[in-house]
Amino acid sequence: MNKNWVLVTGATRGFGRALAFEWIRSLKLLPDGSKLLVTGRDESKVSQLVEELLEKRPQVLVAGKVLDLNSSLIESDINSLFQQEEGNNYACSYLVNNAGTLGPLGPLEDCDWKTISCYFYENVVTTVYLTNQYIRSFGNSFRHVIHISSLAGIEPLEYCGLYCMGKAAKNMQMRMIACEHKNDIRTLNYAPGPMETDMQTHLRDNLPSGPLKTQMVELWKRGQLVAPSESARKLIGILETGRYENGTHIDFYSDNAC
Amino acid sequence: MNKNWVLVTGATRGFGRALAFEWIRSLKLLPDGSKLLVTGRDESKVSQLVEELLEKRPQVLVAGKVLDLNSSLIESDINSLFQQEEGNNYACSYLVNNAGTLGPLGPLEDCDWKTISCYFYENVVTTVYLTNQYIRSFGNSFRHVIHISSLAGIEPLEYCGLYCMGKAAKNMQMRMIACEHKNDIRTLNYAPGPMETDMQTHLRDNLPSGPLKTQMVELWKRGQLVAPSESARKLIGILETGRYENGTHIDFYSDNAC
Numbered sequence: 306m307n308k309n310w311v312l313v314t315g316a317t318r319g320f321g322r323a324l325a326f327e328w329i330r331s332l333k334l335l336p337d338g339s340k341l342l343v344t345g346r347d348e349s350k351v352s353q354l355v356e357e358l359l360e361k362r363p364q365v366l367v368a369g370k371v372l373d374l375n376s377s378l379i380e381s382d383i384n385s386l387f388q389q390e391e392g393n394n395y396a397c398s399y400l401v402n403n404a405g406t407l408g409p410l411g412p413l414e415d416c417d418w419k420t421i422s423c424y425f426y427e428n429v430v431t432t433v434y435l436t437n438q439y440i441r442s443f444g445n446s447f448r449h450v451i452h453i454s455s456l457a458g459i460e461p462l463e464y465c466g467l468y469c470m471g472k473a474a475k476n477m478q479m480r481m482i483a484c485e486h487k488n489d490i491r492t493l494n495y496a497p498g499p500m501e502t503d504m505q506t507h508l509r510d511n512l513p514s515g516p517l518k519t520q521m522v523e524l525w526k527r528g529q530l531v532a533p534s535e536s537a538r539k540l541i542g543i544l545e546t547g548r549y550e551n552g553t554h555i556d557f558y559s560d561n562a563c
Numbered sequence: 564m565n566k567n568w569v570l571v572t573g574a575t576r577g578f579g580r581a582l583a584f585e586w587i588r589s590l591k592l593l594p595d596g597s598k599l600l601v602t603g604r605d606e607s608k609v610s611q612l613v614e615e616l617l618e619k620r621p622q623v624l625v626a627g628k629v630l631d632l633n634s635s636l637i638e639s640d641i642n643s644l645f646q647q648e649e650g651n652n653y654a655c656s657y658l659v660n661n662a663g664t665l666g667p668l669g670p671l672e673d674c675d676w677k678t679i680s681c682y683f684y685e686n687v688v689t690t691v692y693l694t695n696q697y698i699r700s701f702g703n704s705f706r707h708v709i710h711i712s713s714l715a716g717i718e719p720l721e722y723c724g725l726y727c728m729g730k731a732a733k734n735m736q737m738r739m740i741a742c743e744h745k746n747d748i749r750t751l752n753y754a755p756g757p758m759e760t761d762m763q764t765h766l767r768d769n770l771p772s773g774p775l776k777t778q779m780v781e782l783w784k785r786g787q788l789v790a791p792s793e794s795a796r797k798l799i800g801i802l803e804t805g806r807y808e809n810g811t812h813i814d815f816y817s818d819n820a821c
Binding site for chain 1: 698718725731734735736
């Protein structure tokens with residue numbers, strides 16, 4: 306039994322997509338016969354992603370599942386996802402909580418009731434539940450939970466209030482699991498850096514004027530945005546060596562990232 | 564116009580109650596003619612609290628309102644609360660977000676869907692919305708938001724997973740408002756220390772065995788729990804001098820707490 310199991314959420318775009326492609330290249334994290342499960346909101350994009358990934362490594366079992374964290378059926382969708390997985394067959398397993406939304410860009414106090422409640426439902430409640438179901442289902446494997454975090458999880462970024470609050474809560478979730486499980490379950494908050502993604506473009510185009518917007522525009526103009534594949538390779542390297550303190554926060558730019 | 568306005572949530576018990584009584588003694592934070600509004604879940608306890616507070620300082624307008632953060636009507640309850648307040652009449656205003664629940668005590672992964680979603684609804688969504696309505700209604704006063712936080716907001720405390728996540732999110736909320744408003748609005752995360760309150764008793768009696776429970780029991784046995792009134796006085800002192808960095812986290816035991 307030397308097969309691993311991996312779930313990457315929000316894998317049809319941006320960093321999630323890049324990570325799925327880097328992960329499938331790693332013989333260490335994904336030995337032949339392992340399973341890579343990818344989720345996304347759009348059924349046709351999920352199917353296409355599965356095909357593309359299979360072309361890279363036919364020796365890996367690649368599967369896709371539509372998962373919309375904002376769906377009112379998300380509880381049962383998550384339940385059925387894990388009912389279909391056999392958690393006893395794997396040496397190591399990995400849950401990568403990558404799916405998430407930026408939320409509104411503007412002063413935090415402008416957020417109305419619906420915006421606030423939907424944001425925490427979609428970005429925090431569902432992630433905690435998904436993680437819990439994963440932890441309960443894969444107890445016979447060496448479990449790993451990776452939260453694709455952000456600088457926003459440890460520092461306030463102006464006009465991204467709900468995003469920062471959600472990331473701070475999920476950072477704490479990783480630290481919590483590490484605290485309660487010691488080395489039985491390993492967790493990591495990985496901040497992938499400012500990347501060339503749709504989310505970055507949206508941020509650059511829609512942030513109200515201010516120091517953060519200026520900085521985003523400058524990074525873009527100077528060609529200093531990070532390629533998602535480069536950041537994904539860094540994360541893969543960290544996970545391959547396993548040299549990180551359980552529950553810690555590692556930034557793409559950190560020295561401690563390998 | 565030298566009158567202030569203060570709202571303390573969850574004021575019928577524990578630290579919230581102690582804070583209301585210390586606040587009403589402060590001529591600086593509550594000059595004659597000011598308004599102190601207290602909220603709680605239980606109508607008779609709220610009425611009794613208002614009477615007791617009025618006895619201490621009849622020169623202050625004390626009012627009470629039933630506010631249950633877990634109510635399905637909380638959005639309209641919050642709206643009506645602020646519709647009845649006249650935000651233009653005050654020099655300084657203070658919102659103290661004290662109300663909150665501990666949540667389940669046990670491994671984070673044991674939390675089911677309903678527990679997780681109710682926890683964030685009651686402890687985070689409603690607090691953000693209440694704060695937003697306050698900020699929007701009191702723009703003509705010098706606004707202050709104080710989050711009654713905890714060590715749990717900055718460190719994981721085993722078997723208090725949802726509590727830690729909620730506190731981490733609300734700590735970030737305070738830092739966010741400070742970041743977006745500079746010194747236009749002042750915010751503070753105040754961790755009142757391990758106090759002699761119902762919440763502490765519940766924690767001591769119901770935490771699963773482990774280092775945290777041992778520590779809690781030891782503090783109690785040695786008589787080292789902090790009196791809520793003592794911790795409340797410390798917070799009042801900090802607010803009276805105003806000497807704190809905007810958005811910071813101050814613990815009862817911190818040197819920087821005056």
